[in-house]
Amino acid sequence: MKKLFALLLTAAVLQACSQNNATTEAQETTETIAETNAYGASFEEQNVLSAGQLQQAVSGNDSIQATVAAEIAESCQSKGCWMDVKLEDGSTMKVTFRDYGFFLPVEDLSGKTAVFTGIAKHEVISVEDQRHFAEDAGKSAEEIAAITEPREELRFVADGVKLK
Numbered sequence: 001m002k003k004l005f006a007l008l009l010t011a012a013v014l015q016a017c018s019q020n021n022a023t024t025e026a027q028e029t030t031e032t033i034a035e036t037n038a039y040g041a042s043f044e045e046q047n048v049l050s051a052g053q054l055q056q057a058v059s060g061n062d063s064i065q066a067t068v069a070a071e072i073a074e075s076c077q078s079k080g081c082w083m084d085v086k087l088e089d090g091s092t093m094k095v096t097f098r099d100y101g102f103f104l105p106v107e108d109l110s111g112k113t114a115v116f117t118g119i120a121k122h123e124v125i126s127v128e129d130q131r132h133f134a135e136d137a138g139k140s141a142e143e144i145a146a147i148t149e150p151r152e153e154l155r156f157v158a159d160g161v162k163l164k
Helices: 002-034 051-058 127-136 141-145
Strands: 038-040 048-050 063-075 082-086 092-097 113-125 151-163
Touching (some): 051 063
Antiparallel strands (some): 082 092, 113 151
């Protein structure tokens, strides 16, 4: 009788363990799918600013830490190392990734929404850098040659990005 009880107890413990493993595996799969479109550092989508709110928040400041949601206008077709997002005034803001620590997919991301976190700041962009980005975007030789002046613009260095 004791042997039968011990055998039933062992079977019950094994059954419970196998159910926990199945539940854990299902949770891991769900989490992996949810994070498939996340790149760089993970972050919570809290206090998310629109592109217009970001422009207002950064005016008068050298830089600000922010989490922003914006529509992608264009992205790097060479390595996935930057994206341009639409601003409220019709211009775009270049978003690069901290220390080239991560890259986005090399596909046309225009029209998708991105949520990203990091630092926004005003910068003067050299002619060389502007031409480099134009080349990455697949611009024509004429368009690249037409870039002859440095320009000041709002830039963003992202620690993490989520594509929607």
